[in-house]
Amino acid sequence: MNHLVEIEKLHFSRNGRPIFSGIDIVIPCGKVVAIMGPSGTGKTTLLRLIGGQLRPSAGKIIVADKNVHRLNQTELYRLRHKMGMLFQTGGLFTHLDVFENVAFPLREHTQLTESMIHSIVLLKLNMVGLRGAIHLMPGELSGGMARRVAMARAIALDPELILYDEPFSGQDPISMGVLVRLIRILNEALGLTSIIVSHDVQETLSIADYVYVISGGKVIGQGTPKTIMEDGSDELKQFLQGLPDGPVPFHYPAPAIADELIQRNA
Amino acid sequence: MMFERTASIGRLGLVIVRDWGKSGQLLFRILFRLPKPFRGFPALLQQIFAEGVLSLSIIVVSGLFIGMVLALQGHHTLAKFGASMELGPLVALSVLRELGPVVTAILFAGRAGSALTAEIGLMKATAQLSSMEMMAVDPIQRIISPRLWGGFVSLPLLTLIFNVTAIYGAWLVGVQWLGFDPGTFWSNMQSSVEFRLDVVNGIIKSVVFGFVVTLIAVHQGYFSESTSSGIANATTRTVVYSSLAVLGLDFVLTAMMIGGW
Numbered sequence: 001m002n003h004l005v006e007i008e009k010l011h012f013s014r015n016g017r018p019i020f021s022g023i024d025i026v027i028p029c030g031k032v033v034a035i036m037g038p039s040g041t042g043k044t045t046l047l048r049l050i051g052g053q054l055r056p057s058a059g060k061i062i063v064a065d066k067n068v069h070r071l072n073q074t075e076l077y078r079l080r081h082k083m084g085m086l087f088q089t090g091g092l093f094t095h096l097d098v099f100e101n102v103a104f105p106l107r108e109h110t111q112l113t114e115s116m117i118h119s120i121v122l123l124k125l126n127m128v129g130l131r132g133a134i135h136l137m138p139g140e141l142s143g144g145m146a147r148r149v150a151m152a153r154a155i156a157l158d159p160e161l162i163l164y165d166e167p168f169s170g171q172d173p174i175s176m177g178v179l180v181r182l183i184r185i186l187n188e189a190l191g192l193t194s195i196i197v198s199h200d201v202q203e204t205l206s207i208a209d210y211v212y213v214i215s216g217g218k219v220i221g222q223g224t225p226k227t228i229m230e231d232g233s234d235e236l237k238q239f240l241q242g243l244p245d246g247p248v249p250f251h252y253p254a255p256a257i258a259d260e261l262i263q264r265n266a
Numbered sequence: 267m268m269f270e271r272t273a274s275i276g277r278l279g280l281v282i283v284r285d286w287g288k289s290g291q292l293l294f295r296i297l298f299r300l301p302k303p304f305r306g307f308p309a310l311l312q313q314i315f316a317e318g319v320l321s322l323s324i325i326v327v328s329g330l331f332i333g334m335v336l337a338l339q340g341h342h343t344l345a346k347f348g349a350s351m352e353l354g355p356l357v358a359l360s361v362l363r364e365l366g367p368v369v370t371a372i373l374f375a376g377r378a379g380s381a382l383t384a385e386i387g388l389m390k391a392t393a394q395l396s397s398m399e400m401m402a403v404d405p406i407q408r409i410i411s412p413r414l415w416g417g418f419v420s421l422p423l424l425t426l427i428f429n430v431t432a433i434y435g436a437w438l439v440g441v442q443w444l445g446f447d448p449g450t451f452w453s454n455m456q457s458s459v460e461f462r463l464d465v466v467n468g469i470i471k472s473v474v475f476g477f478v479v480t481l482i483a484v485h486q487g488y489f490s491e492s493t494s495s496g497i498a499n500a501t502t503r504t505v506v507y508s509s510l511a512v513l514g515l516d517f518v519l520t521a522m523m524i525g526g527w
Binding site for chain 1: 305388389392393394396397398399400401402403404
């Protein structure tokens, strides 16, 4: 099977703190792959590394047969034409209305006529169910609507790869259901490859073809949603079942409370 | 204790050098990635409107009052020496050489510079700059560059408007209120002011101030920490650093100009 993204022995540190210590991930073409893990494990950082916004300390990331971090800016920007990214906050331009937000990449990278841009924007917005919200400003949209507009903008140039950064966080059940459905439908209808970074277990597992779970800078589990759910390792069980204590401790490292109280009173 | 102090001085030095380096890199990228003509020109006009036209009210009102106060103070002092007829030259030279460029630049830093920093900082915090980058659009070229050039064009124009309104304010007080002869007021002013030495030098100062103040504003916004306190601190730094830079550079430029440069 062809792989659209290949991550090999990736190391990345921030302020001397290792975030990834030699992880290997492959993303097959046409699949929805979920990258899951507790908060602070570097899931968003991984997306930024794939998009070339950050540089790894070691290892390589191949996207569409190109080593992302060996490209100059022009080549990187050309590669990004094949990628769309949905940011956690939506990342919509607050000074532009919904129409102009979706039209932005088309105006920047194509020579299409105004009527063609108008038609494409309408089609993309129709796919996410927001054709009626065309003249609204980002401030007038709910969180779920903003993400759907950002989704329409991300697919405006018909990319091959789409990166979703925590698409379900902070959403009500209806918005969450809509987003889950949209991610799956768009992936199939447009022949995309999707990478979802999330810690919403049920929603993500319901649409993923393959799952990687990362924690402590390493891949602690991988497989289809079914095999992941059946995995017996403590780390995976704690994450998937939301157990408060386990390999990821409930308490932040500190001396024993009795010792600390005695020391303070003394 | 001594070692700690030396270390903290060293750390401060490193922070300053790093900031200068980042600012230099940003400037280099702005200068070598000019906005594209089709998209850049409308963006530049938009920025001249946002930074220049929207600053007009504060500049006009301040210019008017500063000119009026200058005329009152000038009259009060010059009258002691029987030199009231020199009110026109006093006001014109003070405004054209110093007050116009300096006060306009400081007001510009407070009005437009702080707004620029907050806008860019918020765009960064809400992932608008990152999403632009991921859409293969360079935020330096699309967002930062038009803002820098907008400030560079706006400040000299605002300085000219400030100069005109300040002199008008002085005329209102001197001629209309205190009853000076308008002919003496204007002819003394005309004979004392030299276009090259006074008007052009003042505009040269405002061109330098425009570039420096806007560069500080975009630098602070672009490198601000993406938190509410980070953006607030960056906005404060813009106003403080810009005001200090304007006053310091004014001294340097004045010394160069008086020295016959």
